[in-house]
Amino acid sequence: MAQLSRTEVEEIALLARLHLEPDETTRLETELAAILESFGALAAANVEGIAPMTHAVPVDLALRGDQVEPSLSVDDALRGAPKRAGDVFLVPAIVTGKSE
């Protein structure tokens, strides 16, 4: 059975911006370990001489021409914003300091 420490679960939750209650962390320790276990089957497979496959469909990347098409209106662009200030998205400050 693959193991996952409590700290690792907490780190993963932080990366995913998930808030977990202590009992949820405990439950996820077990559940994530089971998921890892399933994927562990892949590690056991013999892939000697087989090129890594990152995409299931064998197609090359399609390219677009360098043509500009009309943008969304500012109102449409901001329609999904939780908050706006004039024409900009308004979000809680992330870094104290200057603009970048």
Next chain:
Amino acid sequence: MSLDDFEPVIGLEIHVQLATHAKAFSPSGIEFGAPPNSLTDPTVLGLPGALPVFNAAALQCALALGVATGSQIRARSRFSRKHYFYPDQPKGYQISQFDEPLCEHGHLDVLLGNTVKRVELQRIHLEEDAGKNMHVGSVSHVDLNRAGIPLVEVVTAPVITSADEAAEFMRSLHRLVRWLGISEADMERGHLRCDANVSVRRKGEDRLGTRTELKNINSFKFVQAAIEHEITRQVRIVDGGGRIERETRLWDANAGQSAPLRSKEEANDYRYFPDPDLPPLVVEGRVMAEVLRMLPELPVPRFQRYTQELGLAADDAKTLVGERALADYFDAALAAHPVKTSARTLANWILTELLGALNAAGVEIAASPMTPETVSALVVLVETGAISGKIGKEIFEESYRTGEAPKTIVERRGVTQISDEATLVPLIEQVIIANPKQVEGYRGGKESLFSFFVGQVMKATQGRANPVVTAELLKARLKG
């Protein structure tokens, strides 16, 4: 403490904005200073269902840089997702390249003084820019116009050994991308943005010291100042027995110092993985052939041709290759020029008279009212002795102003140079008779008076006397 006991090791990561019309993965336009959030589309906003389609022009730009830097180009490269949560990137990841970048193992030759230093490049990869956050008190404003603009990131090996070299590298890259036409490279608009990894070690040591990453150094001046400051700071710590913290530091240009960047973002794990929306990027043979066909002669080889084959002074050659339009102008003038040995003279006229006139008028070389052929024709008139250099400058000025051919102006003004003795000798004799005191002085040993006589002859001929012939004749007659 002695800075001389230490050796800095510097690697640079420079983002270059590519000069495409549309964004990297979607068709919104690119325009500096457009109203906030007016250049977005569902892909830029990361709306559900929106899919990225890569811009072929961005690929061509990156390939041109790859070829120009002698990089190995990957026939199949790959886009990966770099994950981080930050409001400047609404979909929660940036599309970048990670383990299979487009270009690797290239190099950029940097002119340091008059020598060339080869700086190895680890990689050049494609990615998209993020939006812009403006921090206003307890909130941040987000403008996504910049999000999705195509960039290349150029990563050097840790082989740069001084702040000067780092700044010169950035200048060289700036010149190269402008030369290739793949970026407007407007520093004021952040088209080139530099991060520097800096460490120091005692001379003779093999192991690299702990490095810090300097961010936010986006001008040649700041690159130099920030790195210099960081080297001194690290040497002071190490020399005092301290340890360098591995950290990211933000350069504050106003204060002239850096401070550690503190962020609520504690986790620094980007969890790269191949972007499932984007199959492998395949560079087809015909795309590569087109890039090679379009590639101009590069600045450093051109500098070498100018100095070694044409015998130009290094400073002149450096000025000429400072801008592709100027170097192309010089080459066009040279091509029109019948005598290749006078490349030096031609360069002088272009760099002094033409650039002087253009600068005074605030005109770019590309918009010069005088064609390279005209400049060449004028220089030929001077070199063959048809007109004097002094008259040449007047003709230049008039031709620049009116667009008239130099030869036409010379004929109309009747200012051809006088070289025949039959005309010059009587004039010279008049000058000698009219100035007995000076003649006496000269014969008494005041050789500096010689130029006075030349000047008098020039005055008598409105500057048309051939200075070489005049000098010879004068010398013979002044001997007494």
